[in-house]
Amino acid sequence: MNIHPIEAFSDNYIWVIEEGSEAIIVDPGESEGILRYLKEKQLSLKAILLTHEHNDHIGGVKEVLANYIDTPVYGPEETAQLNDYTVQDGDSFELLDHSFKVFKTAGHSSEHISFLMDKNLFCGDALFSGGCGRVFTGDYEAQYDTLQKFRNLDDDVRVYAGHEYTQTNLRFAQSIEPGDKSILQSLDEVNELRNENRPTLPSTIGKEKHINLFLKAETLEEFTDLRKARDNFQ
Numbered sequence: 001m002n003i004h005p006i007e008a009f010s011d012n013y014i015w016v017i018e019e020g021s022e023a024i025i026v027d028p029g030e031s032e033g034i035l036r037y038l039k040e041k042q043l044s045l046k047a048i049l050l051t052h053e054h055n056d057h058i059g060g061v062k063e064v065l066a067n068y069i070d071t072p073v074y075g076p077e078e079t080a081q082l083n084d085y086t087v088q089d090g091d092s093f094e095l096l097d098h099s100f101k102v103f104k105t106a107g108h109s110s111e112h113i114s115f116l117m118d119k120n121l122f123c124g125d126a127l128f129s130g131g132c133g134r135v136f137t138g139d140y141e142a143q144y145d146t147l148q149k150f151r152n153l154d155d156d157v158r159v160y161a162g163h164e165y166t167q168t169n170l171r172f173a174q175s176i177e178p179g180d181k182s183i184l185q186s187l188d189e190v191n192e193l194r195n196e197n198r199p200t201l202p203s204t205i206g207k208e209k210h211i212n213l214f215l216k217a218e219t220l221e222e223f224t225d226l227r228k229a230r231d232n233f234q
Contacts, residue, residue: 001098003120003160005199006033011164012056013201015122019096022046026115026122027162031060035067047095050075050082051105051124052112057162058082076104078111087113105150107143108133119157121205123150128161129203130169130186132214134231140224147215147223155206166190166200172233173213176226182210 006014008030015026016037023043027050028034038045045068050058053076061082065071072084074093080086087093089104098117105114105126112133114123125133126143127150135143170187177183186207190200208215214230217223 003202004037005201006037007164008033008060009056013160013162013164013199014060015160016043017096017117017120018043019098022096024049024095025064026160027051027057027124028060028064029056029058031063031067034060034064038068045071047071048073049100049115049122050079051114051122051126051162052076052109053078054109054125057124074100076111076113078109089113103149105146107135107137107139107146110137110139110142112146116153116157119154120160120202121150121153121157122160124162126150127159127208127212127215128163128169129159129166129200129208130173130212131165131230132212132227135227140227141220143227144217144220144223147217150205151209151215153205155204155209157205158202159204159208160202164194164200166203167194168233169230170211172230173211175233176213176229180211186211 002018004016008014012029014028017024024047073082074085075083087102091102093100101116103114105112108125112126126146167190173183193200
């Protein structure tokens with residue numbers, strides 16, 4: 001199995017899950033890079049997975065389907081107009097001989113979901129390395145509850161988030177906890193990766209437990225204060 005990032009827009013990642021000559025794509029915000037990659041690698045597209053309704057995660061679906069007719073789409077209730085299979089918390093299904101478990105991970109959007117495949121978490125904008133998504137719903141409790149679900153996953157679960165936000169997230173974390181050695185070390189590593197134009201993902205749940213202030217927040221109030229501070233951080 002290979003999991004490959006396709007860069008989109010300024011900082012999105014569209015993830016391609018490859019098993020032999022077959023592939024699944026996660027959150028195709030645009031189509032051009034996907035279509036080029038599938039053609040170059042001669043991959044057969046078996047499914048599209050959607051985590052939430054924002055256009056930078058679904059905008060390429062129709063164009064991809066125009067080129068790969070009858071490809072099934074799995075997504076939450078909020079992408080129902082695109083779905084062949086609308087899935088919700090607790091559902092599971094099989095693709096490419098792998099089991100996918102669905103979690104509701106709301107907060108960034110009202111019906112956001114994440115997919116856990118073996119030890120690989122595709123979490124859209126619910127969790128980033130060093131951060132989490134803006135709470136566009138205004139439901140900070142839902143986002144806090146989502147983070148508790150992630151905290152309960154095994155430390156070796158790999159985190160495939162939807163954006164390359166790690167550098168800014170860790171600069172924010174450093175501003176809050178300037179003496180934290182784990183954050184400082186991770187920021188140095190991330191700066192080196194980004195200087196070479198390399199992705200900082202995947203991370204792991206175990207790593208995030210040390211460097212992600214949002215995941216470490218012990219109360220809803222602490223999380224809410226952090227998230228509002230991050231909203232205003234440049």
